[in-house]
Amino acid sequence: MNREPVQLWVNGASVVVPAGASVAAAIAQALGVGASFRRSRSGTPRAPLCGMGVCFECRVEIDGAPQQRACMTLARASMRVRTDD
Amino acid sequence: MTESYDVVVCGAGPAGLAAASAAAAGVGARVALIDANAHAGGQVWRHDVRRDGARRSRAAFGSAVSWYAESQVVAATADELLIERPRGATRLRYRKLVLATGARELLLPFPGWTLPGVYGAGGLQSLVKQSWPIAGQRVVVAGSGPLLLAAAALLRRHGAHVVGIHEQVSARRLRDFGWGLARWPKTAWTAVALRTKLAGVPYRCSEFVRAAVGDERLRAVELETPAGLRRIDCDYLAIGYGLVPNVELAEVLGCRLVAGPGRHARVAVDDWQETSIANVLAAGEICGIGGAATASVEGRIAGLTAIGSRREAAALQARQRHARRFAAHVAAAFQLDPRIHGLAEPDTLICRCEDVPFGALAAFATSEGWDGRAAKLATRCGMGACQGRICGAAIVELGFRAPTATAPPLFPTRLSSLTEPFATTSM
Numbered sequence: 001m002n003r004e005p006v007q008l009w010v011n012g013a014s015v016v017v018p019a020g021a022s023v024a025a026a027i028a029q030a031l032g033v034g035a036s037f038r039r040s041r042s043g044t045p046r047a048p049l050c051g052m053g054v055c056f057e058c059r060v061e062i063d064g065a066p067q068q069r070a071c072m073t074l075a076r077a078s079m080r081v082r083t084d085d
Numbered sequence: 086m087t088e089s090y091d092v093v094v095c096g097a098g099p100a101g102l103a104a105a106s107a108a109a110a111g112v113g114a115r116v117a118l119i120d121a122n123a124h125a126g127g128q129v130w131r132h133d134v135r136r137d138g139a140r141r142s143r144a145a146f147g148s149a150v151s152w153y154a155e156s157q158v159v160a161a162t163a164d165e166l167l168i169e170r171p172r173g174a175t176r177l178r179y180r181k182l183v184l185a186t187g188a189r190e191l192l193l194p195f196p197g198w199t200l201p202g203v204y205g206a207g208g209l210q211s212l213v214k215q216s217w218p219i220a221g222q223r224v225v226v227a228g229s230g231p232l233l234l235a236a237a238a239l240l241r242r243h244g245a246h247v248v249g250i251h252e253q254v255s256a257r258r259l260r261d262f263g264w265g266l267a268r269w270p271k272t273a274w275t276a277v278a279l280r281t282k283l284a285g286v287p288y289r290c291s292e293f294v295r296a297a298v299g300d301e302r303l304r305a306v307e308l309e310t311p312a313g314l315r316r317i318d319c320d321y322l323a324i325g326y327g328l329v330p331n332v333e334l335a336e337v338l339g340c341r342l343v344a345g346p347g348r349h350a351r352v353a354v355d356d357w358q359e360t361s362i363a364n365v366l367a368a369g370e371i372c373g374i375g376g377a378a379t380a381s382v383e384g385r386i387a388g389l390t391a392i393g394s395r396r397e398a399a400a401l402q403a404r405q406r407h408a409r410r411f412a413a414h415v416a417a418a419f420q421l422d423p424r425i426h427g428l429a430e431p432d433t434l435i436c437r438c439e440d441v442p443f444g445a446l447a448a449f450a451t452s453e454g455w456d457g458r459a460a461k462l463a464t465r466c467g468m469g470a471c472q473g474r475i476c477g478a479a480i481v482e483l484g485f486r487a488p489t490a491t492a493p494p495l496f497p498t499r500l501s502s503l504t505e506p507f508a509t510t511s512m
Contacts, residue, residue, distance in 0.1 A: 019150075020134040021216035028217050033320050034202045034302025042440045045301050047201035049437070049475070051208030052128055053121055054189045054331075055471035056497075057437060067470070067497065073153075074123050084213060 008079040017075050024048050024058050024070035027083060037070060039084040060084075086175050090117045090151070091181035092391045093166060095158060098127020099377040099386035100369025101185030102146050107388025108183070109149040112142060114392050117177060118146060118166060119153035127187055128207060129377045133214040136242065153177075159502055160493040161338050163364070167502065174502035181364050181391040184335050184352065185384055188328035188370035191349075193479050194435050194443065195428035196296040202303025206236040206325030213243050220244030223304050224321040227251040230419045234279045236323055237286060248319055249287040251308060253326075256290040262418035269411050272378075291405050293425055297322055309424070326421060329478045330371040338365055346373070346416040348481050356402055357395070358387035366391055375412035382408055383422045392446045426483050436476040438469020446480075455485040470497050 008023075010030035017026045027037060032057045036045030037058050048058035048071050058070040061082040070081070092108040094101045097120035105118040118125070127367075146152070153168065156175075160167040166177045172398065176367050179357035190205040202211070213219050224245045226237045226280070229252060237247050252259065266272055280288075284290055296307040306322050308315045330351045332342055341361035342350040352367040354360055362366050368387040369380030382405045389398035429435065431444030441464045449460035457480070460466055467473030471493070480486075494503065 018134050018216050020132065022212070024212055025216040025218070028212075033222060034299075035199075036201050036301065036438065040199070040437070040440050044199060045201050046199060046437070048212060049192065049208060050190060050205050051211035052189065054471060055192075055437065055475050069480065071215075072121060078389070 006075045006077050008075050008077065008081065010032070010081045011083060021075045022071055023062060023073040023075050023079070023081055024051075025066075026075045027060065027070055027081060031083070035083070037083050086173075087165075087178055088117070088151075088175065089178040090115045090180070092116045092181045092183060092388070093177050094118045094167070094183040094388070096120060096127065096183060096185035096187055096369075097122070097125035097144065097146075097152075098185060098187045098369065099129060099189070100387070101127070101183070101323065101381035102144055103384030104183045104185055104366075104388035104391070105146050106393050107385045108181075109147045109388075109393065111392035114149075115151070116149065117151045117153060117179075119156040119166075119177070121155065121157045123154050125152070125154075128211060131211055131214045133239075134216045134339045136214075141401060145235055159336055159498045161334060161495075161496050163338075163362075169482075169496075169498055169502040171236070174499075178317050179364070181366065182338075183358075183384075183387045183391055184340075184360070184367040184371055185336075185366065185369050185380070185387075186331040186334055187380075188330050188374055189474065191201055191326040191329045191424060191482060192324070192475055193326055193428070193482060194433050195294060196430055196433050197299065197303070198297055199434055199437055200297050200299045200303045201301070202299065202320060203297050203322045203324065206232055206323040207328075208325075209321065209323040210236045210239050213240060213245075219321070219418070222246065222320040222336045223318070224323055225249060225251065225294075225317055225319045227253075227292070227306070227308070227322045228325040228327075229253045229421060230325065230327045231276070231415065232325055232327070234276070234283065236325070238279050238282045240323065241283065244351075245321075247283070247286045248317060249289060250283070251292040251294070252288065252290050253293040254290060254419055258418060259290055268414075270409065275440050293422065294322065294324060295428060314411055326425070326482075327419060328374045330374065332371055333472075333474070334369060335365075335367060335496055337493055337495065338362055340365055340367065346413065348484070349478065357390040357398060357413070357510050358383055359390065371399050371413065371417060373409075374416065375409055376415075377403070379408035398457045412413070421482075429483075434464040435479060436464070436469060436473075437487060439465040439467075440470050440477075441466040441476075446485075455480075457486045472496070
């Protein structure tokens with residue numbers, strides 16, 4: 001397994017995480033405590049809840065593909081991640 | 086693309102790993118193991134990115150097993166699974182299928198539970214193991230069951246400030262539970278070791294979270310305690326009320342489900358881990374919450390049965406029954422205080438995907454209970470991305486009937502994956 005840290009982009013900002021980190025962890029590191037990942041239908045802020053791919057609260061855009069579960073996706077080099085505003 | 090196997094195992098947690106390894110020991114058996122995650126181990130043996138480093142995972146399986154990582158089952162028939170992978174869909178044909186799809190956390194609605202900062206206790210554990218930054222953060226751990234101790238210990242190991250652990254069960258009940266553990270000395274020892282690691286962290290009984298407070302994120306929790314309402318400032322709430330079997334795939338395959346202990350469905354199996362469907366077996370949490378030790382032995386029985394090694398499987402049945410008795414002991418001890426079922430207020434969201442408030446569902450209560458189907462059609466409760474996995478379990482726990490049965494696709498799916506069954510085999 002490659003143990004080199006991984007550099008990726010969250011909302012345009014560079015972030016470096018350990019190999020094996022999830023995209024969810026990269027977002028938390030980039031945006032800080034209590035950061036919102038997405039807006040719900042009625043506009044309320046949401047962040048991961050179940051941490052294991054069940055609740056879909058952590059959906060973000062990854063490399064242009066919408067609605068990807070950040071908790072189930074490994075952070076990979078040069079990935080571009082966007083959360084809802 | 087279609088691949089054919091003698092045995093396909095769904096889920097690479099303790100049950101699935103044991104099943105795949107046992108089946109692969111059979112002469113010439115072609116075995117596949119699939120999991121939605123990038124690494125094997127399931128939730129309980131999830132690799133800890135920061136702490137485990139290059140340490141070899143416990144999640145081992147022989148080289149004879151074909152490993153399908155990041156593979157999500159979206160549909161299933163009597164001899165085939167349709168799985169979605171990062172680079173497209175694949176069909177897996179099977180002679181025997183072993184379901185080891187595990188469990189998810191039971192998450193119950195209370196005012197403020199949708200705020201960023203509120204996490205499942207197991208969920209936060211899983212996030213932190215994958216490098217979620219938690220050092221220095223104030224975390225309240227609450228809910229019920231042995232999982233709370235494990236979560237608190239892991240969070241602390243990663244530098245979190247665990248403000249307190251709040252168990253809804255009474256101290257007396259917990260003491261009785263502890264004495265009962267004498268029948269399972271290894272487990273009792275684990276509990277003592279966990280408690281030692283948590284020295285200095287307040288552990289309070291008969292307390293539960295009534296509300297999460299904050300604007301755009303969590304700022305504090307309100308606890309119901311024997312001494313009245315108490316407010317604690319915190320950055321994180323890790324909350325869990327136990328586990329619920331992931332029976333959706335079994336349900337789509339037509340396996341007989343039963344309820345209990347508690348209200349949630351589990352897969353009915355015989356002494357050989359066979360379900361009501363001839364070539365489908367099931368092991369571990371989906372047969373009822375039982376923990377990793379139960380899952381391992383059941384997985385092994387299922388794997389051996391799948392390749393026809395019944396004599397070897399029979400030798401494990403006594404151990405399986407012993408493990409299940411422990412599970413029953415846990416389930417009986419951590420029954421929920423009925424007040425926890427009544428925390429949702431009319432404006433508390435039940436369905437987090439479609440933002441359906443509890444009050445909107447109340448209109449569908451009838452004299453015979455609750456009309457789940459009508460409620461779903463009128464409010465869209467359970468029709469969002471999670472397909473009712475969170476609100477469905479919550480609704481059942483609150484004493485209502487589940488909105489509706491599971492139907493494929495089992496997860497939100499790319500359209501191209503659904504056209505895979507119609508693709509020519511040369512593709």
